[in-house]
Amino acid sequence: xxxxxxxxxxxxxxxxxxxxxxxxxxxxxxxxxxxxxxxxxxxxxxxxxxxxxxxxxxxxxxxxxxxxxxxxxxxxxxxxxxxxxxxxxxxxxxxxxxxxxxxxxxxxxxxxxxxxxxxxxxxxxxxxxxxxxxxxxxxxxxxxxxxxxxxxxxxxxxxxxxxxxxxxxxxxxxxxxxxxxxxxxxxxxxxxxxxxxxxxxxxxx
Numbered sequence: 001x002x003x004x005x006x007x008x009x010x011x012x013x014x015x016x017x018x019x020x021x022x023x024x025x026x027x028x029x030x031x032x033x034x035x036x037x038x039x040x041x042x043x044x045x046x047x048x049x050x051x052x053x054x055x056x057x058x059x060x061x062x063x064x065x066x067x068x069x070x071x072x073x074x075x076x077x078x079x080x081x082x083x084x085x086x087x088x089x090x091x092x093x094x095x096x097x098x099x100x101x102x103x104x105x106x107x108x109x110x111x112x113x114x115x116x117x118x119x120x121x122x123x124x125x126x127x128x129x130x131x132x133x134x135x136x137x138x139x140x141x142x143x144x145x146x147x148x149x150x151x152x153x154x155x156x157x158x159x160x161x162x163x164x165x166x167x168x169x170x171x172x173x174x175x176x177x178x179x180x181x182x183x184x185x186x187x188x189x190x191x192x193x194x195x196x197x198x199x200x201x202x203x204x205x
Contacts, residue, residue: 005048005051010051010052013042013044013048013052014052016042017038017042017049017052017053017059018059018062018063020038020041020042021033021038021056021059021060021063022063023041024037024038024041025060025063025104025105025108026104026105029108029112029114030056030057030060030108030109030112030114030117030118031112031113031114031117033056034056035049035056038056038059054121055121057117057118057121057122058121058122060105060114060118061118061121061122061126061130063105064105064106064118065130065133067103067105067106068106068134071099071100071103072137074099075096075099075137076137078092078095078096079092079141084145084150084197084199085150085197085199086193086194086197086199087193089150089193089196089197090189090190090192090193093163093166093189093192093193094185094186094189097166097167097170097185100167101170109171110170110171110173115171134164135160135164138159138160138163138164139156139157139160142156142159142160143156149198150197150198150199151196151197151198152195152196152197152198154196159196162192166185166188169184169185169188
């Protein structure tokens, strides 16, 4: 049995696991990346991995949360730079979805069954906190739009659920039909923009 790690070593190894995990998950995805792959890159014993993370899914989830925080910051910056009406709102949501799903971690969740594996492995309380944090950006956006009288008054929780449902649609792209999916999303964004945004012409492409 190897010697225990001191605090500095623990911090360095944990950071290295996150760095190497991000690299491997970005290339191979959650399903095809093994703990052995990760520990080989970090030069620690495979059993030592569990001193830092309960599973490869726990490591993946921690990296995913960091990625999502960075995405939120980028979207906030983008949102602050545009003058909103129906057309620009639709463009912002469309471009945001494209940006989100180009991220290798989120893309992996969509094109494989990794999302369901992740849900099964992550403690329910932590997943609940994650979803609440994920919704915070949407809640802030909705409150701000309603305060500015750009967006119609409606329960922000319901509107947050509406925008979250757009994300969930991407998990069912094959079920909806890959050949029509983009048109479906485009029509939904038209309907959402027309229904919620008070400024600008309707049905502007």
